[in-house]
Amino acid sequence: MCQGQSCSADGCGRVSRAIVREPGNGFTGCISSHPLRHTVDVSKAREQHGRYCGILEDLGLDLTRLERDDDHPDSCFVEDTAVVHNGKALICRAAMESRRGEEVSVEEVLKSHMPVKRSMAPATIEGGDVLHLPDSLIIGITQRTNREGISQLSEWLGAKVESVADPSMMHLKSHVSYVGNGKVICTSSLANHHALASLERITVPDDEEYAANVVFVGDTVIMPSGFPRTADILKKEGLSVVVLDMSEFPKCGGAMTCLSILF
Numbered sequence: 001m002c003q004g005q006s007c008s009a010d011g012c013g014r015v016s017r018a019i020v021r022e023p024g025n026g027f028t029g030c031i032s033s034h035p036l037r038h039t040v041d042v043s044k045a046r047e048q049h050g051r052y053c054g055i056l057e058d059l060g061l062d063l064t065r066l067e068r069d070d071d072h073p074d075s076c077f078v079e080d081t082a083v084v085h086n087g088k089a090l091i092c093r094a095a096m097e098s099r100r101g102e103e104v105s106v107e108e109v110l111k112s113h114m115p116v117k118r119s120m121a122p123a124t125i126e127g128g129d130v131l132h133l134p135d136s137l138i139i140g141i142t143q144r145t146n147r148e149g150i151s152q153l154s155e156w157l158g159a160k161v162e163s164v165a166d167p168s169m170m171h172l173k174s175h176v177s178y179v180g181n182g183k184v185i186c187t188s189s190l191a192n193h194h195a196l197a198s199l200e201r202i203t204v205p206d207d208e209e210y211a212a213n214v215v216f217v218g219d220t221v222i223m224p225s226g227f228p229r230t231a232d233i234l235k236k237e238g239l240s241v242v243v244l245d246m247s248e249f250p251k252c253g254g255a256m257t258c259l260s261i262l263f
Contacts, residue, residue: 015217018056019109019261021066021078022049023248029073030252031096037251045248049076052222052259055242059217061262064109072102077258080126080144080171081106082116084263085137085157089116095124095144106261113263117156125149128171128258133178136160138195140172162195173257177214179221179239185230187212202237204230213255215262222256 023045030037057063069075081103083090089110091103110116119125129140130153137159139150147163154161164172176186176196183200187209191201204212204227211227220240223231234241249255 015262016060016062017064017113017263018053018061019064019066019078019106020049020053020056020259021076021105022046022068023076024068024070024072026070026073027076027252030254031074031098032251032253034251034253040248040251042248045076048244048246048248049259051244052246052256055222055244056215056217056260059220061217066105066109069102069105072099074099074252074254075102077128077252077254078102078106078261079258080128082110082261083125083127083130083137083153083157084110084114084261085132085159087114088157089114089263090125090153090156091116091118092125092127093119093121093123093149094126095146110261119149119152122146123149123152125153126171127261128173131173131176131178131184133199134182136162138162138164138172138176140169141165141167142169142171143167144171164190164193164195170253173213174255175209175212177212177216177257179214179216179234179237180219183237185212185214185234202233204233210250210255213257215256215260217262224250224256 027042028040091107094100124146126144129145131138175190176184185202191203208227208230211230215222221234222242225243225245231241
């Protein structure tokens with residue numbers, strides 16, 4: 001998605017809990033430039049989200065389902081609200097003002113499990129920019145996360161951090177995910193980046209770049225449907241692959257990891 005182990009969140013796959021929140025009534029007002037944003041179907045999104053949650057439970061995770069947040073259209077993308085590592089949580093400060101406030105209920109849940117601290121202005125940081133590895137983090141300096149955000153995170157979580165700076169990215173993890181055993185799946189744009197040099201890189205086909213964002217639990221990868229070559233690549237790596245129709249979430253700029261905080 002590790003607490004008390006050498007890795008955390010989605011870093012090693014050994015996780016026991018997940019925080020999730022289904023799309024609220026305002027989901028159609030999400031922050032997105034997707035050409036099909038106007039076709040978002042909230043009921044369908046909730047059905048898809050329910051199947052996603054069911055798979056997490058099937059994989060043995062204990063889910064905390066937050067109440068809907070109808071005041072924040074992007075509130076189902078809970079990953080962005082907090083980063084869990086080394087038995088602590090940093091509560092994130094969103095780059096987009098319309099998303100500030102989503103983190104409040106997440107903070108209350110995490111407080112019952114571990115020490116938490118809030119990131120403060122001028123920092124901006126979002127969980128979608130934080131790639132968890134077994135003993136370190138790689139963080140994107142992007143449209144949503146700045147250097148001050150990384151500094152505050154590193155200081156509080158005591159994490160070894162490398163960065164990938166690319167102002168064209170919304171989130172780093174749209175381009176790379178950890179899938180265990182020192183391997184990442186990534187887009188060709190990151191395949192030769194020095195921050196990934198110590199990792200084995202599995203490159204997705206250029207026309208399947210959306211599939212670079214996957215959820216890793218145990219030896220299982222949860223990925224979106226419609227990307228058969230990427231699914232085959234992951235299966236050949238010895239991973240169990242679960243494919244889900246998540247069509248409504250890319251319309252709102254979201255992907256698989258966005259929908260949960262795993263710890």
